[in-house]
Amino acid sequence: MELLNKEYLKVEAVNKRFDKRTILSNIKFSVCKGEFICIVGSSGCGKSTLLRIISGLDTDYEGAIILNKKQVRKTSKNVGYIFQENRLFPWLTVEENVAFSLDKVNRIERKYRVNEAIKMVGLDSAKKQYPKTLSGGMAQRANIARTLVNKPEILLLDEPFGALDAFTKINLQEKLCDIRSKEGTTMIMVTHDIEEAVYLADRIIILDKNPGGIKKIINVELPRPRNRNSEYFNNLRKEIYEYFFETKEIVEEYNI
Numbered sequence: 001m002e003l004l005n006k007e008y009l010k011v012e013a014v015n016k017r018f019d020k021r022t023i024l025s026n027i028k029f030s031v032c033k034g035e036f037i038c039i040v041g042s043s044g045c046g047k048s049t050l051l052r053i054i055s056g057l058d059t060d061y062e063g064a065i066i067l068n069k070k071q072v073r074k075t076s077k078n079v080g081y082i083f084q085e086n087r088l089f090p091w092l093t094v095e096e097n098v099a100f101s102l103d104k105v106n107r108i109e110r111k112y113r114v115n116e117a118i119k120m121v122g123l124d125s126a127k128k129q130y131p132k133t134l135s136g137g138m139a140q141r142a143n144i145a146r147t148l149v150n151k152p153e154i155l156l157l158d159e160p161f162g163a164l165d166a167f168t169k170i171n172l173q174e175k176l177c178d179i180r181s182k183e184g185t186t187m188i189m190v191t192h193d194i195e196e197a198v199y200l201a202d203r204i205i206i207l208d209k210n211p212g213g214i215k216k217i218i219n220v221e222l223p224r225p226r227n228r229n230s231e232y233f234n235n236l237r238k239e240i241y242e243y244f245f246e247t248k249e250i251v252e253e254y255n256i
């Protein structure tokens with residue numbers, strides 16, 4: 001997929017404090033339209049805080065978020081947000097949950113859009129089911145459908161597959177790639193899974209801790225679909241671990 005519009009989303013010198021503690025320090029980067037960005041960093045370094053700021057959920061910070069040349073000052077359905085835990089209403093079916101999120105549209109359009117979103121995540125056969133009857137992977141699919149139904153230009157994902165088993169996770173990673181190539185959705189995903197970042201991202205942003213600045217931005221120049229066992233893939237994975245632990249010795253000692 002060719003990436004154009006290099007300044008589609010701009011994170012401009014973001015600083016964030018909680019009380020007197022600086023959590024994010026001078027975070028700046030630009031995202032192209034249609035790009036897949038993964039943000040990795042250790043627990044507590046400010047990944048979720050940064051995502052909330054980009055989404056417009058948190059407006060108490062220094063700096064600016066510019067989307068399509070306009071400053072983001074509040075949340076919008078154009079920017080979808082997916083949390084790690086699903087936030088489905090237990091008393092509604094999958095289909096009803098997805099419909100509930102949809103902006104006001106007429107009945108025919110409603111039915112079409114709901115079906116389309118459910119199909120996109122491959123959940124057609126479960127659309128009449130209630131959340132408690134779904135597996136973790138299915139619930140997260142429903143959660144994603146609920147966001148996709150409003151056709152967001154950007155999806156922000158906060159460790160969305162963190163609680164899933166490895167097979168389900170791989171399956172959902174494929175789904176995200178499909179959605180991106182069909183819809184051209186720009187994706188910014190926070191993950192602590194380095195393999196996931198190398199598999200999905202066009203660029204990986206590694207965050208530092210105390211305060212959380214950008215440690216490194218890595219371009220992943222691998223064709224898609226990617227081979228998780230290729231030498232380049234494994235070298236890149238190792239390189240990122242090294243940034244995390246800062247010493248090659250630890251990587252070698254634990255043989256990661």
Ligand SMILES: Nc1ncnc2c1ncn2[C@@H]1O[C@H](COP(=O)(O)OP(=O)(O)O)[C@@H](O)[C@H]1O
Nearest residue numbers: 018019023041042043044045046047048049050
């Ligand atoms: N509402 C809040 N009030 C005070 N401190 C907070 C608040 N939210 C997050 N923090 C602190 O900010 C830091 C970054 O949090 P977070 O963005 O959730 O990290 P991450 O997602 O990388 O694990 C943590 O030290 C956390 O305790």
Ligand SMILES: [Mg+2]
Nearest residue numbers: 047048049158
């Ligand atoms: Mg977090």
